[in-house]
Amino acid sequence: MGSRVIRAQEQMDGMLSSASTERPQIPTTGMRGGLGRTLLTSFLILAIVPLIAVTWYATLRERQDIQREVITKLSSVATMMEIQVNQWVEHRIASLQFLAALPATRENMSILVTNTGDTSTARADQVRHTLRLQLQTTLAQDPAFRRLAVLDGEGNVLVSTDPQTEGKPTEQTLTLEPEQNYAFQFITLDPTANVGPVVIVRLSASRLSVSTELDKVSTKSHDEAQHITGQDDETLGLLAGWLNPGNLSTDLQTVGELWETGEIYLVDANGMALPQGRAVSSMGIQAALAGEDREGLYENYAGVPVIGIYHWMPELGLALVAEQMQEEAFATTNNVTAAVVGATLAMALFTATIAAVVTRQITRPIVRLTESALSIAEGDLEQRVPVTSRDEIGILAYVFNHMATELKTLYDNLEKKVVQRTTLLQRANYQIQRRAIQMQASLEVGQVVTSILDPDRLLEQVVQVVRGRFAYSYAGVYTADEEGQYLLLRALAGEANPFHGQRVPTDLPGPIGQAFREGIAVVTSQLVPMTVGPPVSYTRSEAALPLRLGGRTLGVLDVQTADEEGFDEDDVSVLQNVANQIIITLENARAYAVEREAVERLQELDLSKRRFLMNMSHELRTPLTNIIGFSRLMLKGISGPLRGQQQNDLQIIYQNGQHLLGLINDLLDISQIEAGLMELELREMDLADLIGSVMATASALVRDRDIELHQEIAPDLPTVRADTARIRQVLLRLLANAAKFTVQGAIIVRAWHIDAEVMVSISDTGVGIPLGDRERIFERFEQGTLVNRRPDGAGLGLALSKEFVEMHGGRIWVESEMGKGSTFTFSLPVSQEAPSS
Amino acid sequence: MSIQPKDATILVVEDNFQNFVLITRLLAYLGVSKCEWKASGWQVLEFAESLPHIDLILMDIFLPEEDGYQVLEKLRTHPRFQDALIVAVTADVSVDNMERARSAGFNGFIGKPLDPDRFPNQIRRVLRGEEIWDLG
Numbered sequence: 001m002g003s004r005v006i007r008a009q010e011q012m013d014g015m016l017s018s019a020s021t022e023r024p025q026i027p028t029t030g031m032r033g034g035l036g037r038t039l040l041t042s043f044l045i046l047a048i049v050p051l052i053a054v055t056w057y058a059t060l061r062e063r064q065d066i067q068r069e070v071i072t073k074l075s076s077v078a079t080m081m082e083i084q085v086n087q088w089v090e091h092r093i094a095s096l097q098f099l100a101a102l103p104a105t106r107e108n109m110s111i112l113v114t115n116t117g118d119t120s121t122a123r124a125d126q127v128r129h130t131l132r133l134q135l136q137t138t139l140a141q142d143p144a145f146r147r148l149a150v151l152d153g154e155g156n157v158l159v160s161t162d163p164q165t166e167g168k169p170t171e172q173t174l175t176l177e178p179e180q181n182y183a184f185q186f187i188t189l190d191p192t193a194n195v196g197p198v199v200i201v202r203l204s205a206s207r208l209s210v211s212t213e214l215d216k217v218s219t220k221s222h223d224e225a226q227h228i229t230g231q232d233d234e235t236l237g238l239l240a241g242w243l244n245p246g247n248l249s250t251d252l253q254t255v256g257e258l259w260e261t262g263e264i265y266l267v268d269a270n271g272m273a274l275p276q277g278r279a280v281s282s283m284g285i286q287a288a289l290a291g292e293d294r295e296g297l298y299e300n301y302a303g304v305p306v307i308g309i310y311h312w313m314p315e316l317g318l319a320l321v322a323e324q325m326q327e328e329a330f331a332t333t334n335n336v337t338a339a340v341v342g343a344t345l346a347m348a349l350f351t352a353t354i355a356a357v358v359t360r361q362i363t364r365p366i367v368r369l370t371e372s373a374l375s376i377a378e379g380d381l382e383q384r385v386p387v388t389s390r391d392e393i394g395i396l397a398y399v400f401n402h403m404a405t406e407l408k409t410l411y412d413n414l415e416k417k418v419v420q421r422t423t424l425l426q427r428a429n430y431q432i433q434r435r436a437i438q439m440q441a442s443l444e445v446g447q448v449v450t451s452i453l454d455p456d457r458l459l460e461q462v463v464q465v466v467r468g469r470f471a472y473s474y475a476g477v478y479t480a481d482e483e484g485q486y487l488l489l490r491a492l493a494g495e496a497n498p499f500h501g502q503r504v505p506t507d508l509p510g511p512i513g514q515a516f517r518e519g520i521a522v523v524t525s526q527l528v529p530m531t532v533g534p535p536v537s538y539t540r541s542e543a544a545l546p547l548r549l550g551g552r553t554l555g556v557l558d559v560q561t562a563d564e565e566g567f568d569e570d571d572v573s574v575l576q577n578v579a580n581q582i583i584i585t586l587e588n589a590r591a592y593a594v595e596r597e598a599v600e601r602l603q604e605l606d607l608s609k610r611r612f613l614m615n616m617s618h619e620l621r622t623p624l625t626n627i628i629g630f631s632r633l634m635l636k637g638i639s640g641p642l643r644g645q646q647q648n649d650l651q652i653i654y655q656n657g658q659h660l661l662g663l664i665n666d667l668l669d670i671s672q673i674e675a676g677l678m679e680l681e682l683r684e685m686d687l688a689d690l691i692g693s694v695m696a697t698a699s700a701l702v703r704d705r706d707i708e709l710h711q712e713i714a715p716d717l718p719t720v721r722a723d724t725a726r727i728r729q730v731l732l733r734l735l736a737n738a739a740k741f742t743v744q745g746a747i748i749v750r751a752w753h754i755d756a757e758v759m760v761s762i763s764d765t766g767v768g769i770p771l772g773d774r775e776r777i778f779e780r781f782e783q784g785t786l787v788n789r790r791p792d793g794a795g796l797g798l799a800l801s802k803e804f805v806e807m808h809g810g811r812i813w814v815e816s817e818m819g820k821g822s823t824f825t826f827s828l829p830v831s832q833e834a835p836s837s
Numbered sequence: 838m839s840i841q842p843k844d845a846t847i848l849v850v851e852d853n854f855q856n857f858v859l860i861t862r863l864l865a866y867l868g869v870s871k872c873e874w875k876a877s878g879w880q881v882l883e884f885a886e887s888l889p890h891i892d893l894i895l896m897d898i899f900l901p902e903e904d905g906y907q908v909l910e911k912l913r914t915h916p917r918f919q920d921a922l923i924v925a926v927t928a929d930v931s932v933d934n935m936e937r938a939r940s941a942g943f944n945g946f947i948g949k950p951l952d953p954d955r956f957p958n959q960i961r962r963v964l965r966g967e968e969i970w971d972l973g
Binding site: 614617618621623624625626628629630632633636638639661683725 | 853855856859862863865866899928929930931932933949950951952953954972
């Protein structure tokens with residue numbers, strides 16, 4: 001129980017110590033705390049998210065506008081470009097038509113054609129030369145031409161600005177459909193290739209046909225052309241002019257304003273681009289070559305994101321592509337975005353600042369509250385929070401202060417209560433300890449009083465224990481004399497008292513005398529000088545407890561202490577208890593002494609009786625045995641021969657001596673039984689053996705008489721635990737009895753056993769015992785009425801036999817029929833132990 | 838060892854003189870002619886040197902001053918009687934006493950009163966070397 005309390009206390013201590021060492025981690029700054037962070041985040045999200053959304057939307061719109069604008073501009077530029085290219089081509093066609101329509105040209109041509117077989121003639125050479133000059137003149141006038149040539153109907157070069165090619169077929173097939181008067185073949189834009197854009201014009205003999213379309217395109221040379229071509233339809237040959245694409249590119253660059261990163265170029269069917277002068281490819285180019293006219297955002301051949309349009313010109317077999325880099329086009333949008341991002345950041349900063357301020361406004365009082373709560377938790381109940389605002393937090397602070405005040409009050413009350421309870425507990429503890437010590441002392445007194453029987457030693461021990469255990473300065477025990485006149489200080493512990501061992505009158509004033517006279521416990525702090533013995537020098541209070549037993553006061557237990565209030569009610573009750581134990585034990589010891597004296601006296605008496613009997617037996621028997629011995633000696637003739645009458649007289653002496661010895665023996669036995677001194681010598685014995693030996697002795701009893709002696713003994717007779725000598729006596733007596741009362745017949749000894757008893761019976765064929773005598777014969781000094789005539793027995797035999805049998809735990813009884821005989825039967829309990837060998 | 842009664846010297850320790858006489862007469866009947874008598878144990882020891890060689894001691898247990906057991910103890914430490922046959926002759930007849938005598942070192946036990954018919958024969962057997970333990 002105790003150990004469990006202590007463990008619980010330890011647990012509590014452990015909890016308290018852990019609580020005091022591990023301070024709870026409470027965040028004390030608003031910005032780091034959850035509330036501040038939440039507020040700040042909320043503010044920022046609220047400020048930035050819409051701004052970002054608006055920015056995103058505005059940028060999107062702006063880009064769309066810009067894209068549309070750029071595309072419009074690109075379209076217009078492209079359209080202009082297309083016109084330009086067409087014009088450029090038409091202009092060359094017109095040049096060649098003009099050349100073809102010239103009469104000189106036609107004339108020379110027809111000469112060449114008609115004199116085909118006579119080519120080596122001087123005339124022919126001259127014509128050729130003339131034509132060549134014409135061609136060279138035109139070439140020189142128009143840098144757009146790279147080379148000019150006159151072809152025959154089969155496509156062979158007749159005359160060329162490049163004389164090396166003359167007389168050879170052209171690299172490319174240049175033909176005109178019958179209805180065509182001119183054609184344009186845009187083979188490639190590659191400036192390095194021999195083949196290139198070619199313009200062919202029919203050289204007719206009569207007149208040159210002029211297409212209406214060409215009229216529309218080139219108004220300047222119209223009149224001349226119509227004039228030239230109106231005479232003959234016969235085709236003389238073809239006039240071919242190879243164009244220089246580079247010339248076109250210079251034209252292209254002059255077309256329209258396309259910002260800094262704007263680009264416009266032509267792409268032929270092989271992907272060769274102009275003015276780049278190399279093969280290029282991009283998504284837009286591919287689409288354009290496939291014949292699509294589109295616009296959109298994509299990456300150009302250089303991998304730069306662009307806004308572009310592309311357009312396929314079927315007549316020319318060229319694609320026109322106009323592009324502008326997105327970077328430049330959207331530059332303004334980026335500015336807008338940057339501005340918005342800047343604004344957002346500024347907004348965020350502003351918001352954060354506001355949020356911080358607001359959060360601080362909100363959290364600072366809360367933090368202060370928290371700190372105060374923490375302080376209170378740490379035990380500082382004086383903590384109060386200043387109420388600065390009238391908002392919810394202000395109310396909270398007010399309520400908190402109220403709560404702290406309540407807590408303080410409660411705590412103070414609690415402390416007061418704890419102090420009260422602690423005091424009570426301490427007092428109780430002290431009481432309990434004191435009780436425990438007193439109990440211990442009581443117990444020790446109990447042990448002392450039960451272990452020591454000598455009253456003086458006992459009292460010495462008791463006063464030592466009482467003084468030592470109860471921490472009194474003095475303890476003493478007084479006992480009264482028989483008359484109650486004087487008290488004797490029997491034992492003391494503490495300061496020596498001159499009254500030790502002396503008698504003091506009981507009518508003394510003071511607590512001891514009072515306690516003795518009135519039989520009550522007397523406690524006093526006012527010490528009366530000279531009570532019984534001087535109170536010890538430092539005694540402040542004294543208690544005298546009466547030693548009472550059965551309404552009588554037999555002494556006083558005197559206890560003194562240096563404590564002023566040394567004895568409270570409980571002490572007195574415990575001391576009274578000790579006093580009771582003392583007197584009971586004293587009485588016990590006295591009773592024990594008396595008892596022991598009595599026992600000793602009894603034992604002494606016993607011994608003297610025993611001695612007396614032994615002496616008697618010795619004193620009586622010794623002369624008797626001498627009488628018997630000497631008479632027997634004489635009868636045997638050892639002392640000399642006897643005369644007839646002497647022999648008879650001596651026989652009478654001898655027989656009477658024997659009879660007297662028997663009587664004395666019986667008397668001594670009876671006396672021993674009466675005195676309680678008869679002790680059986682119990683041994684494991686076999687009755688069959690005993691009966692056998694007794695029968696041998698008994699045979700002398702029936703010698704010379706007409707009596708048969710038989711024995712019938714059951715074969716499985718168990719052993720009995722008995723005094724062989726006594727049972728032998730019983731058997732002999734019964735046999736002697738039977739022999740005495742039987743004149744003729746038989747005496748039969750039987751032995752058998754029933755359950756736990758062995759039965760022995762002696763039957764005779766004697767006179768029998770009258771019914772009225774059958775109980776009486778077992779009583780002392782009684783004989784059957786019939787046998788009074790033969791008074792040879794004091795009548796002790798059957799009584800002794802009965803005593804002996806009953807001392808063995810058996811029974812004896814008689815069955816008889818007058819004139820027929822008697823049967824005496826006795827039983828003995830079967831031995832409980834296994835028969836020993 | 839067997840001693841003829843006529844050669845034997847027997848010491849009777851018996852406080853009753855008439856008893857001693859009876860014993861002597863019975864022993865004489867047996868043929869024993871040399872009988873010594875001492876009435877107590879201390880007399881035996883006191884006059885041990887004056888005694889002839891003793892073949893058999895018949896000792897009463899119920900003796901004045903010292904009882905038979907104490908006398909036996911002293912006799913057994915005495916060189917003259919160390920080997921002597923000592924038979925207890927006592928009226929205090931009981932199995933316990935007989936057992937006590939046996940364990941004390943007696944060589945035999947004959948209960949009183951002496952049966953004049955049996956006693957001479959018992960002594961003859963003792964002298965012949967037999968042990969007699971008879972409650973009488």
